[in-house]
Structure formats: C-alpha cells, structure tokens
Amino acid sequence: MKAIGLITVFSLGMALFYATIDFPPWADPQSPASLHVSPHYIQETMKETDVSNVVTSVLADYRGFDTMFETSVIFTAGIAVILILRKYSKKEDEKFLPEVSEEAEPDIIIQTVTRIIVPFIQLFALYVIAHGHHSPGGGFQGGVILGASFILLAISFNLKAMLRRISERKDILLGGIGLLIYSGIGALCVLLGANFLNYKVLHLIIPEASQVEARSYGILGVEIGVAIAVMAIMIAIYANLSSDGKYDKGL
Amino acid sequence: MISAAQIPIFIVIVPFLAAFLISIAGLFKEKYCQPLSVLAMSVSLYAAVATLIHVINHGVIHYHLGGWPPPIGIEYVIDHLNAMVLVIVSFVGFIVSIYSKKSVEQELPDKIPQFYTLYNLLVTGLLGITITGDAFNLYVLLEITALTTYALIAVGRGRAALSGFNYLIMGTIGASFYLLGVGHLYIMTGSLNMADLHQLLPSLYGSGAIFIAFLLILIGVWLKMAFFPMHGWLPNAYTYAPSSTSCLVAPLMTKVSVYVMIRIMFSVFSPKFTFQEFSFHEIVVWLAVVAIVGGSLFALTQKDFKKMLTYLIIAEVGYMVGGVWLANHNGIMGAVLHILNDSMMTLCMFLVVGIIVYKTKGHHFDNLGSLYKKMPFTMAAFTIGALSMIGVPPTAGFFSKWYLILGAIDANQWEFLVALIFSSLVNVVLFFRIIEFAYYPSFSNQHGDAHGSEKIDEAPASMLVPLLIVAAGLLVIGVFTGKIVTYIIQYTIPNGL
Numbered sequence: 001m002k003a004i005g006l007i008t009v010f011s012l013g014m015a016l017f018y019a020t021i022d023f024p025p026w027a028d029p030q031s032p033a034s035l036h037v038s039p040h041y042i043q044e045t046m047k048e049t050d051v052s053n054v055v056t057s058v059l060a061d062y063r064g065f066d067t068m069f070e071t072s073v074i075f076t077a078g079i080a081v082i083l084i085l086r087k088y089s090k091k092e093d094e095k096f097l098p099e100v101s102e103e104a105e106p107d108i109i110i111q112t113v114t115r116i117i118v119p120f121i122q123l124f125a126l127y128v129i130a131h132g133h134h135s136p137g138g139g140f141q142g143g144v145i146l147g148a149s150f151i152l153l154a155i156s157f158n159l160k161a162m163l164r165r166i167s168e169r170k171d172i173l174l175g176g177i178g179l180l181i182y183s184g185i186g187a188l189c190v191l192l193g194a195n196f197l198n199y200k201v202l203h204l205i206i207p208e209a210s211q212v213e214a215r216s217y218g219i220l221g222v223e224i225g226v227a228i229a230v231m232a233i234m235i236a237i238y239a240n241l242s243s244d245g246k247y248d249k250g251l
Numbered sequence: 252m253i254s255a256a257q258i259p260i261f262i263v264i265v266p267f268l269a270a271f272l273i274s275i276a277g278l279f280k281e282k283y284c285q286p287l288s289v290l291a292m293s294v295s296l297y298a299a300v301a302t303l304i305h306v307i308n309h310g311v312i313h314y315h316l317g318g319w320p321p322p323i324g325i326e327y328v329i330d331h332l333n334a335m336v337l338v339i340v341s342f343v344g345f346i347v348s349i350y351s352k353k354s355v356e357q358e359l360p361d362k363i364p365q366f367y368t369l370y371n372l373l374v375t376g377l378l379g380i381t382i383t384g385d386a387f388n389l390y391v392l393l394e395i396t397a398l399t400t401y402a403l404i405a406v407g408r409g410r411a412a413l414s415g416f417n418y419l420i421m422g423t424i425g426a427s428f429y430l431l432g433v434g435h436l437y438i439m440t441g442s443l444n445m446a447d448l449h450q451l452l453p454s455l456y457g458s459g460a461i462f463i464a465f466l467l468i469l470i471g472v473w474l475k476m477a478f479f480p481m482h483g484w485l486p487n488a489y490t491y492a493p494s495s496t497s498c499l500v501a502p503l504m505t506k507v508s509v510y511v512m513i514r515i516m517f518s519v520f521s522p523k524f525t526f527q528e529f530s531f532h533e534i535v536v537w538l539a540v541v542a543i544v545g546g547s548l549f550a551l552t553q554k555d556f557k558k559m560l561t562y563l564i565i566a567e568v569g570y571m572v573g574g575v576w577l578a579n580h581n582g583i584m585g586a587v588l589h590i591l592n593d594s595m596m597t598l599c600m601f602l603v604v605g606i607i608v609y610k611t612k613g614h615h616f617d618n619l620g621s622l623y624k625k626m627p628f629t630m631a632a633f634t635i636g637a638l639s640m641i642g643v644p645p646t647a648g649f650f651s652k653w654y655l656i657l658g659a660i661d662a663n664q665w666e667f668l669v670a671l672i673f674s675s676l677v678n679v680v681l682f683f684r685i686i687e688f689a690y691y692p693s694f695s696n697q698h699g700d701a702h703g704s705e706k707i708d709e710a711p712a713s714m715l716v717p718l719l720i721v722a723a724g725l726l727v728i729g730v731f732t733g734k735i736v737t738y739i740i741q742y743t744i745p746n747g748l
Contacts, residue, residue, distance in 0.1 A: 021461035023438055032451075036441025037322050065325045069379065069391045074371050076395055079274065080402030083365040084412075149607070169278050176271040184266050196260045198318035214254040 050216040051133045059138065060219040064197050068182050071139075071226050075179055078233035082172075085245035106157070116155040121149040129227045133216065139223035143230025150231075151238045158249050159239060168239070168247060171232050178229025182222045189218075258305070259314050259329055261298040262337055263378045266344070267292045277364020284367040285352050291371060292345040295378065299341040301613035303334040307738050313384075321384075322447045328384030331742040332587065336381045343502050344374040350602060350717040351495035354609050358493045359406060366403070366495075373399035373499065377507050386433045386519065388442045389511065393429065393475070397422045400504065403496040404488050411432050414487035421484040425474030432468035436519075437685055448519050456528050459695075465529060468515050476508030476568050477543035486561040490614075494605035497557070502598040505564060506590045509571045513587070516575065517745035526578045526748075535662070540574025540670040542566065547677035557604045557614040559681060560597070563640065566674050567593045573667050574655045580744055582658025584736065587743045588653035591735070592639070595725055596648055599636035602718040603629060606710040622689040625708045628715055630689055632722035637682035639725045643674050647728040647745045 024031035041058050051057040059067050125145035132138030154162035166174075186197040194201040200211040201217025209217060239247060269291030276283045306312060306329055314327040329337070348370065359366050376396030383389050405415030437443060439460050441453040443725065455461050470481075477485040489497050508646045526532050532671065546566030553559040571593070574586030605612050606629050611618040623630045641647035652671060659667040709715060 009598055015463050015466065019435060019460040021459045022460035031438070032441035034439055034441070036451075038441070040323055061317060062319055062324050063387075068393050069388075069395060071376075072270075072372065073391070073394050075271075076369065076398045076402075079365050079368050079372075080398060083362055083369060083402050084405050086362070086365075088361045113537070126499075173275055176275040179271045180275075183264065183271070186624060187264065187268065190257050190260065193254070195257070195314065195318050196264065196316055198316075200318065233715055 022147065048212065048215070049218060049219065050212045053132065053134055053136070055136070056132050056138055056219060057222075060109075060222055061199065061215055064186075064222065065228070068186065068197070068222070071180055071182060071229055075229055077176055078175060078236045081237050081240045082245075085240045086135050086247075089244045110156045113228075114152055118149050118153060121152070123148060125149065129223055130220075132223055133219065139226025140230055142223075143227035144234060146227065146231040147234025147238075150235050154238065154242070159243055159247065162235070163239070163247065166235060169234075171235050171239075175229050175236065176230035178225045178227070178232060181225030181228065185218060185221050185225070255305075256314075258298050259282045259302050259312055259382065260316075262295050262302060262341065263375055263382060265294045265298070266371045267375040270368050270375065273371060274364060274368040275568045277368070282716065283362050284364050285348070285355070288348045288367045288371055289345070292341065292348045292374065293382045293440045295374070296338070296341040296345045298327055299334075299337040299378075302329055303338050303739075306331055306334040306647065321444045322442050325388050326384045326444060326446075327382050328446065329382060331739050332513065332739050333381045333510065335587075335591065335739050335743075336507065337378060339591060340374065340377045340381060343594060343598055346378075346598065346602075346717045346721060347495060347499045350498065350605065350714050352713050353577065353711050354494045354605055354714070357609060358408075358495075362406065365746070366406075368717060369399045369403055370495075370499065373403065377503050381510060384445050385443055386436065386445055386448065390426070390430050390433060393426055396504070397426060397505075400496075400500055403500070404492040407492040407496065409491050410487060411491035411493075414484070414491050415553055418484045418488040421481070422664065425471045425481075428467050428471030428474065430471075432464045432466075432471060435464035435467065439464070445514070445519050449521065452520060452524070456524055462529070465515075465520060465524070469512070472508055472512045472515065473572075476505045476512070476572075477565055478568055478572055479538050479545065479565070482542070482546075482565045484569075485565060487563040488556055489564070490555065494601075494608050494719070497600065498601045498605050501561070501564060502594040503600050505568050506571075506594045509568070509575075509586070509590055512572070513575055513743075515585075522578070522745050522748040532576045532578050535576040536573050536662075536664050536667055539569040539576065540666050542569030543573070543674045545672040550681055551675055551677060555615050556607070556619065556685065557601075560600050560604065563678070563681075564597060567597070570652075570655060570671070570674075573670075574658060577655075577658040577662040577664060577667065578748070579658055579661045580748065581661055583744055583748075584740050585651050585654030585656075585658050587740050588654060588660060588732070590738065592647040592651045592725075592728060595728060596636055599632060599718065599725060600640070602714070602721060603633045603636065606714050606718065609714065610708065610710060614686075616688050619688040621692040623686075626710060627707065629710055632718045633689075634686065635722045635725055637678075637686070641678045641682060645726060646730050647725045647732070650729060650732040656664070 041054055045051060045054050045057040049057045049061050119236060123206050125142045128137040128145060129139055129142030150162050150166060153165070189198045190196050192201040192204055199215045201214070202218050203209045203211050203214035206214055206217055243249065269287055273287050276287060302312065312329040315321065316325045316327065326440065355363060355366055372395055376392045376399060379392035380389055383392065399417050401419045404418060405412045406466065433443070439455055439458065442448055442451055452461065466495060473482045489501050492500065539581060543566045545570060546562050548567065550559045550562035553562065569590050571586045574582045574589065606626070607618060607622070608614050631739050635646060639648035642648045643650040655672055656668055659671065684705070702703065
C-alpha cells in the first residue's frame with residue numbers, strides 16, 4: 001500500500017513539474033494572467049466602482065457573487081459544527097465522567113488586560129471593516145478580529161462570561177442576519193429591476209448617490225454583512241469546539 | 252416589476268435565502284423549518300421548469316451577475332443540458348423536502364433547524380454548480396456542497412462519523428485537484444469564464460500545462476463522483492447517513508459530478524481536444540467497464556439493502572462516464588439521458604429504503620420480511636424502480652441503456668456492451684432476491700407471532716406520496732423518452748463531434 005502511495009505521489013509530482021515547463025516566467029508582466037482581465041480591474045476600478053482598493057472591488061463587486069458563497073461556506077461550517085457537536089441533553093456524558101475541576105486560578109493580570117484591551121480590539125475591527133475600500137481590510141478580516149475579541153473574553157475568563165454578552169441564540173441570529181444582509185442587498189437589486197448584485201440600481205433608494213457611488217455603498221453594505229456573519233460563526237465554532245458542544249465552562 | 256429575464260437567478264437564490272431564514276426561524280418556532288424548506292424548493296422547481304421551457308423555445312440564456320459582462324464578471328449560462336439537470340436537482344430537492352419531515356423528526360429530533368439549513372444550502376450548491384458558466388464559481392459551490400454533505404452524513408448512526416470523515420478527506424482531495432487544474436488554466440490563459448476559456452484554449456492545445464490541467468480537473472471530478480479506482484469513500488458514507496440525507500445526496504451528487512465532467516470536456520475544452528489530443532478515451536471506457544463489473548459484483552456480496560444500492564451507484568457512474576467517453580452521438584445521448592433516469596431510479600430506491608428504515612429501524616435484508624403484505628404501495632413503487640434498474644422496456648432505465656448499447660456498438664467497444672449486459676443480469680439477480688425476501692416472512696421472525704405482523708402497516712402519506720410520484724415518473728419518463736430526446740437531449744451533443 002505504501003509503495004502504491006509513493007508511486008502515485010511521485011508521478012503526480014512529475015506531472016506538476018512537467019506542467020511548469022510551459023508556464024510563463026515568474027512575475028512576467030506579459031503573461032496571460034496579467035494581460036487578459038487584470039488590466040481592466042486595475043484601470044477601471046475608480047471609474048466603475050469608486051473604490052480605490054482593487055482587491056475590494058474585485059472581491060465584493062466584480063466577483064461579488066463568489067464572495068457571497070464564500071461567506072456562506074463559513075456559515076455552513078458553523079452550522080455543521082453545531083449540527084455535529086451540539087448536545088442539548090445535558091446529563092448524558094456526565095454520568096460516566098466525574099466532574100473534573102482542573103480549572104486554573106483566575107489570573108488578575110490577564111483578566112484586567114483583557115478588560116482594557118477588548119474595546120480597542122473591537123474599535124480596530126470596525127476600522128478594518130470600514131476602511132476596506134481604501135486599504136487592506138474588509139468584512140472577513142474585520143469580522144475575524146471582532147470574533148477574536150469575544151474569544152479572548154472566553155479564554156481569559158470562561159465561556160460563560162462570553163455567553164453573558166452574546167448568547168447562543170443571539171449568535172446564531174446574527175450569523176443568519178449577516179448573510180441575509182449580503183443576499184438581501186443582492187435581491188434588492190433584482191427588486192429594483194437590475195440583475196442580482198448589480199449595486200448600481202441602489203442609487204434609486206440612496207439619496208444623492210450616483211450610479212458609481214451606489215456601487216461603493218453596495219460594497220460597504222455587503223462588507224458589513226460579511227463581518228457580522230464571520231464574527232458570529234467564529235464565536236459559534238469556538239464555543240462548540242471548546243466546550244464539546246455543551247456550552248458550559250469551556251476550556 | 253421583476254422581469255422574466257430574472258427567473259434563472261431565482262432557481263439558486265430562493266433556497267439560498269431560505270437557508271438563513273430557516274436558521275433564524277428555528278430559534279423561534281422549529282415547526283416552521285420544514286414548510287419553509289418545501290416552499291423554497293417549490294419556488295426553485297417552478298423557476299427551473301420555466302427556465303427549461305424558455306431554453307427549449309428560445310435557446311441559450313446568459314445572465315450576467317452584478318451586471319458585469321463575462322470575462323470581467325461571473326456569468327450564468329443555461330443551455331439544454333444544464334436546464335435539464337437544474338430541473339432534476341430542484342425536483343429531487345422538492346420531493347425529499349416533503350418526504351424528510353417524518354424521518355428527520357425520528358432520526359434527528361433536536362437538530363431540525365440545522366438539518367434544514369444545511370439541506371437548503373446543499374441544494375443551492377448543487378444548483379449553483381449546474382447553472383454557472385464560470386470555472387471558479389463552480390469551485391466555490393463545490394465547496395458548499397461538499398461541506399454540507401460531510402456534515403449531513405456525519406450525523407447518521409453507527410459508523411457515520413468515521414465514514415463522513417473519510418469522505419471529507421477524499422472529497423477535499425478531489426476539490427483540490429479541481430482547483431489546481433483551474434489554477435493551471437488561469438496561469439495559461441488569464442480567464443476563468445468557461446466560454447472565454449473555450450475560445451482561448453485551442454491555440455494552446457499541445458502544451459504540457461494544458462494537458463496536465465485537464466488531467467487534474469478530470470481526476471478531481473472523478474473523485475467527487477466515485478469513479479472506479481476512486482470509489483472507496485462512497486458505500487459507507489451513503490449507507491450510514493440519515494435516510495433523508497442519502498435520499499438527497501445519492502441521486503444528485505454523482506450525477507451533478509458527471510454533468511461537470513461533460514461541461515469541462517466539451518464546453519471548456521472541446522471534443523477535438525478530449526478525444527484526439529488527449530486520446531485516452533479507450534482507456535477511460537475500460538475503467539468504466541471495471542467500474543460496472545466491480546460495482547455489480549460487490550453489490551452481489553452485500554447483505555444490507557442500502558449498502559447494496561450504494562455499490563449499484565458506483566456501477567451506474569461507470570455507465571455514464573463510459574457512455575460519454577465512447578465519443579459518439581449515441582453514447583453521449585445515452586449518458587445524458589441516464590443522468591435523468593438514474594437520478595430518478597436512485598431516488599426511488601433510496602426513498603423506499605428510507606421508508607423501510609422508518610418502519611423497521613434498519614436496512615438489513617432481515618428487515619425486509621413480508622413487506623409486500625405490510626406495505627403494498629411502497630413495495631409496488633420498489634418493483635417499478637427495480638424493473639427500471641434492470642432495464643425492462645416500459646420503464647425509463649431501458650431507454651438510456653439502449654442508447655448506451657448502440658453507442659458501444661458504434662464505437663466498436665464491445666467490452667462496454669458486455670459490461671452493460673452483465674450488469675443488467677446481475678441487477679436481475681439482486682432485485683429478484685430482494686423481492687423474494689420481501690415476499691416471505693424473514694427467517695428470524697418465523698417462530699414468533701407471524702400473523703400479527705402481517706397486517707397492512709403502510710408508511711405515512713408524507714413519505715408515501717412523494718415515492719409514488721417518483722415511481723410514476725419513472726414510467727412517464729420511459730413513455731415520453733422520444734419527446735425528451737427530440738426537445739432536450741439531442742441539443743446536448745457538442746459541436747464538432
């Protein structure tokens with residue numbers, strides 16, 4: 001069996017080597033990938049979407065449909081974790097396992113620092129979300145930072161401390177709302193008579209926005225949806241994994 | 252307000268939106284989850300049928316997402332082939348969403364909202380794979396489909412978690428291969444749009460990188476559909492999954508993968524590349540022969556009804572892959588028609604298994620005792636499905652097999668013909684054995700109170716009616732095969748073959 005595996009991996013490696021012979025040279029400005037569609041994105045992004053960060057305009061507008069499904073991949077992962085791990089009946093495992101209290105003493109330094117730093121983390125997360133139009137950042141990154149601030153609470157206090165601030169129900173609700181914001185903006189475009197996710201028709205309902213600016217607002221809207229969804233799902237996955245689906249003390 | 256041109260997007264977007272609504276509704280009232288799911292599926296089915304009719308009357312539909320023209324943005328392209336697959340997927344999704352109510356309540360009583368959320372996302376994924384005209388968009392939806400399937404399989408009983416994990420490893424490898432192949436294509440052409448790639452690639456035929464890209468994508472898709480040497484994950488994953496999951500996944504997953512293979516072979520590459528430059532088609536047909544014969548033989552050795560069916564799926568995948576790679580009109584027509592027929596037959600069979608599991612709590616041959624007396628309607632539907640699997644004339648299964656046989660003769664690939672006939676004969680043995688088991692009381696019950704257990708004890712209507720619709724559908728498809736071929740299938744043959 002090992003020999004078969006070795007042969008397979010070896011021949012795959014050789015095939016990949018063989019393929020690279022025909023590749024354009026590394027970082028070649030004349031390669032097909034930098035000549036076909038990329039120039040359009042780089043040259044037209046300001047004119048067409050009013051977003052200076054090309055990554056954001058490709059991610060949330062030109063290929064915004066992919067991003068909507070990528071966000072739902074994260075949502076799917078969260079729901080999958082809940083489906084597989086979450087235990088609603090409480091007493092089942094505890095019959096066999098005696099209650100072990102290996103909990104570390106609460107550390108005053110860690111808890112105080114966390115208390116001070118969490119608001120700043122969240123503020124920074126909001127900055128990352130809002131500033132995705134002009135600098136590296138956006139919904140995914142900001143959402144992860146927001147989620148991390150809650151997870152930091154859970155690590156330095158315990159899971160209960162986090163759940164007091166964002167309960168399981170609220171968390172799942174936020175996950176769904178985040179994605180409903182994204183797909184809802186897309187569906188709104190259909191209701192206003194354009195194709196799905198064609199933000200330019202949003203100028204009909206956003207006061208004093210041109211069609212191009214409407215695209216920029218549309219992107220901001222979906223980034224906010226992504227951020228909410230990513231935050232909620234990060235928290236849900238952490239809570240389930242750390243407490244084995246029981247939502248009690250956590251790690 | 253909403254113009255008719257927007258109908259195609261509703262096929263995908265309605266189940267997608269419904270998934271999040273169900274997740275939220277589950278927090279307030281769990282009993283709304285399943286009706287919401289049925290509602291979403293029926294809208295999706297309606298949109299899919301309307302789209303199919305539009306395609307038949309007016310030709311191919313292009314839908315630009317975000318209003319961006321193709322190579323810049325993502326495009327939906329709906330022609331005869333994927334319009335048909337869309338109807339199949341949304342139909343199966345609709346039928347199983349009605350059917351699943353009782354079985355989910357029994358098997359996953361405290362996870363109903365999560366189940367239906369993932370259910371809707373899974374159907375969205377399959378529809379999105381089918382409808383898209385963009386090679387990368389296809390990958391994203393492949394991910395959604397895969398993730399939801401892993402989770403829905405892993406919540407089953409027994410070894411479900413382990414087989415779900417096994418599937419996760421194999422499925423992820425398959426998806427990686429696909430993505431690697433698409434990456435190669437992007438490096439060589441700079442485009443991700445299928446139609447655009449189709450234009451750009453011919454000047455690059457003969458390049459090693461393109462050859463490897465094609466090979467990588469093929470292997471990835473074959474892993475996903477459990478084509479012969481890569482089939483190991485399928486039987487356990489589908490056997491231990493909850494009934495409703497296997498009813499949805501078993502008919503659709505492999506068939507949608509076959510569709511993706513056809514799309515890549517003919518719409519991204521071209522028949523010229525696939526059959527002349529690549530020139531491995533005879534080897535692939537041989538692999539298909541091994542898949543058919545091997546799948547049938549393994550099915551013979553099983554003592555478990557559901558597991559036996561999973562091996563038959565592997566054999567049926569061999570039918571379709573072999574048919575496409577015969578490289579002639581009849582073969583491809585047979586394969587495309589078999590996508591339709593096989594998804595209906597497999598659906599019918601797994602619906603029967605689901606009912607048996609619901610009533611007898613198992614799917615071993617021992618559970619089948621005197622079912623013809625206890626559940627006459629269920630078993631009547633089973634008999635129609637079995638006849639179709641064997642390929643008896645008025646049922647749907649016969650016609651696609653007939654085209655495949657004609658294709659094998661046209662291509663002078665006699666081994667494929669032999670494999671088809673062998674597999675039909677094995678199916679005769681398999682299904683008549685099941686009929687025999689189900690006709691008499693099982694051995695283990697002989698000494699007990701046999702009379703009491705032989706009263707009619709039919710499945711609930713929410714499970715039985717969908718099954719009867721599907722069984723009747725098998726006969727209807729069989730009778731109207733001629734019409735289906737004239738209006739849909741003959742347009743799916745690629746140009747230049």
